[in-house]
Amino acid sequence: MRREPDPSEERLGWLLCTPAVLAMLLVTAYPLLYALWLSLFRYDLRFPDERAFVGLANYVHVLTSGVWWESLLNTLVITLGSVALELVLGMSLALVMHRVLFLRRTVRTSVLVPYAMITVVAALAWKFAFDPVTGFVNPWLGVERAWLTETWSAFLVIILTEVWKTTPFMALLLLAGLTQVPQDLLDAARVDGATAVQRFFRVTLPLMKTTLMVALLFRTLDAFRIFDTVFVQTRGAQGTETVSMVGYHALVTRLNLGLGSAVSVLIFVCVILIALLFVKGLGTRIRRSEEV
Amino acid sequence: MRSGSDLLETLFWRAGSLLIIGYALLPVVWILALSLKPGADLNDRRFIPAEISLEHYRALVTDLQFPAALWNSIGIALIATLLAVLLAMFAAYAIVRLRFRGRALVLGGALAIAMFPPVAVIGPLFNLWRTLGLYDTWPGLILPYMTFTLPLAIWTLSAFFREIPWDLDQAARVDGATPLQAFWRVIAPLAAPGVFTAAILVFIFAWNDFLFAAALTSTNQARTVPAAIAFFTGSSRFEMPTGSIAAASVVVTVPVTALVLVFQRRIVSGLTAGAVKG
Numbered sequence: 001m002r003r004e005p006d007p008s009e010e011r012l013g014w015l016l017c018t019p020a021v022l023a024m025l026l027v028t029a030y031p032l033l034y035a036l037w038l039s040l041f042r043y044d045l046r047f048p049d050e051r052a053f054v055g056l057a058n059y060v061h062v063l064t065s066g067v068w069w070e071s072l073l074n075t076l077v078i079t080l081g082s083v084a085l086e087l088v089l090g091m092s093l094a095l096v097m098h099r100v101l102f103l104r105r106t107v108r109t110s111v112l113v114p115y116a117m118i119t120v121v122a123a124l125a126w127k128f129a130f131d132p133v134t135g136f137v138n139p140w141l142g143v144e145r146a147w148l149t150e151t152w153s154a155f156l157v158i159i160l161t162e163v164w165k166t167t168p169f170m171a172l173l174l175l176a177g178l179t180q181v182p183q184d185l186l187d188a189a190r191v192d193g194a195t196a197v198q199r200f201f202r203v204t205l206p207l208m209k210t211t212l213m214v215a216l217l218f219r220t221l222d223a224f225r226i227f228d229t230v231f232v233q234t235r236g237a238q239g240t241e242t243v244s245m246v247g248y249h250a251l252v253t254r255l256n257l258g259l260g261s262a263v264s265v266l267i268f269v270c271v272i273l274i275a276l277l278f279v280k281g282l283g284t285r286i287r288r289s290e291e292v
Numbered sequence: 293m294r295s296g297s298d299l300l301e302t303l304f305w306r307a308g309s310l311l312i313i314g315y316a317l318l319p320v321v322w323i324l325a326l327s328l329k330p331g332a333d334l335n336d337r338r339f340i341p342a343e344i345s346l347e348h349y350r351a352l353v354t355d356l357q358f359p360a361a362l363w364n365s366i367g368i369a370l371i372a373t374l375l376a377v378l379l380a381m382f383a384a385y386a387i388v389r390l391r392f393r394g395r396a397l398v399l400g401g402a403l404a405i406a407m408f409p410p411v412a413v414i415g416p417l418f419n420l421w422r423t424l425g426l427y428d429t430w431p432g433l434i435l436p437y438m439t440f441t442l443p444l445a446i447w448t449l450s451a452f453f454r455e456i457p458w459d460l461d462q463a464a465r466v467d468g469a470t471p472l473q474a475f476w477r478v479i480a481p482l483a484a485p486g487v488f489t490a491a492i493l494v495f496i497f498a499w500n501d502f503l504f505a506a507a508l509t510s511t512n513q514a515r516t517v518p519a520a521i522a523f524f525t526g527s528s529r530f531e532m533p534t535g536s537i538a539a540a541s542v543v544v545t546v547p548v549t550a551l552v553l554v555f556q557r558r559i560v561s562g563l564t565a566g567a568v569k570g
Binding site for chain 2: 023031034111176227248
């Protein structure tokens with residue numbers, strides 16, 4: 001069935017892919033290498049004359065500073081908190097959307113609204129909602145609280161905003177996975193006397209493992225990059241600064257390209273580690289299911 | 293007995309639907325309500341405005357930043373979408389239709405870039421763009437938007453292109469159509485929904501971005517709406533211009549929401565195409 005590659009076809013293939021590949025290399029691979037290079041220098045745009053090779057000193061500086069580890073912890077708290085909530089909520093949404101015929105189109109359409117709303121706008125909408133002077137949340141809950149001025153409640157608002165904005169994406173991915181679960185398997189389980197809960201945990205979930213892992217991987221990496229919501233809601237105050245904000249402030253606010261690049265490279269390494277963790281998990285899952 | 297529990301179950305699922313709709317629309321309705329409150333009522337903490345006024349929308353028209361930012365956002369997002377979809381079409385066609393070594397490499401590389409943290413490149417891009425004169429210009433934002441949406445566009449288009457019965461074009465040729473006619477009359481209409489879906493997804497990404505806009509622009513020349521709204525300053529430095537921000541938010545949310553409402557089915561299939569089949 002497999003035929004020998006035809007040289008002219010091969011050439012055309014590469015020709016057609018070249019523009020896209022070049023664009024992707026120009027804006028990702030090249031700047032990343034450049035960041036790697038810059039991170040080895042003392043290089044502050046406010047004092048460009050003091051530029052000097054310092055080896056790994058920038059990394060030592062970042063890794064021994066409390067700011068990096070605190071922001072990493074914050075980022076992990078937000079990532080784990082929002083992804084865990086999204087998974088549960090997204091699964092419930094997917095189950096409802098899968099089952100329900102009532103207002104089906106309206107439900108599926110309205111779920112896309114959070115996805116389409118600009119993150120900055122969503123973050124501001126929730127900020128105003130929780131604002132003690134402007135917002136409706138305090139009167140609705142019957143409390144008087146300045147949510148974004150305390151650490152734990154600021155995290156709560158940030159995570160809530162993230163969850164609101166990205167759960168629909170998770171739900172749609174899971175819904176696509178749900179529709180691929182064969183109905184006759186579920187019917188067979190029902191005939192055998194399995195309850196709805198048993199059917200969900202014993203039949204549906206195991207069959208959705210790959211979809212689940214893919215959705216979790218994408219959302220985890222996406223959540224780890226969180227920047228917009230925190231920037232708009234607290235600007236990193238109350239100890240809510242994330243790693244992306246640390247990088248942004250070093251690079252854009254303080255114009256310290258050396259230190260900022262070291263932070264960028266470290267963020268990149270974190271992302272690779274998270275991806276590897278998932279790929280490893282996904283790999284063993286797939287291998288195990290092949291053995292069965 | 294049986295019908296009683298059935299009724300209960302129906303009610304349960306219906307309540308679920310209503311809850312989902314409420315969940316999705318709550319902040320949107322809230323920001324709309326806020327934007328319609330007269331200035332004096334902004335802090336009345338009511339969800340539904342007691343009185344309706346369009347004063348914040350009128351203020352937006354004469355605002356120094358917002359109209360420029362809106363124009364920048366529309367122009368930059370549209371051009372980035374056009375370029376990304378065009379390049380992705382070439383690549384996706386090659387991946388689906390041609391046999392060449394490196395197909396998997398292109399798809400895999402695109403996937404890697406989809407996971408790439410944008411903050412890792414803003415420093416070098418900032419430095420590079422200043423040297424090249426791209427800082428605070430349209431192309432300076434179009435380039436990163438195009439690149440970071442190429443993976444999404446390539447994966448979506450590949451998934452759609454795989455479903456196209458490409459042999460139809462041979463059939464049309466046999467029936468006497470020229471190659472151009474065969475492409476234009478037969479293949480293009482089949483490919484259009486996929487292309488359109490990819491375009492919407494790319495547009496939403498470019499429209500939404502804040503990080504690149506905040507890092508790579510500084511003035512009305514190229515600053516887009518998300519950055520303009522985040523850095524909005526009121527008539528006095530110390531007053532958060534809540535009303536203007538709310539009105540601006542509504543103005544930029546309405547067109548994209550309308551797009552989503554009209555093309556709901558396509559967006560859903562586009563969003564899930566890569567993840568489930570890949």
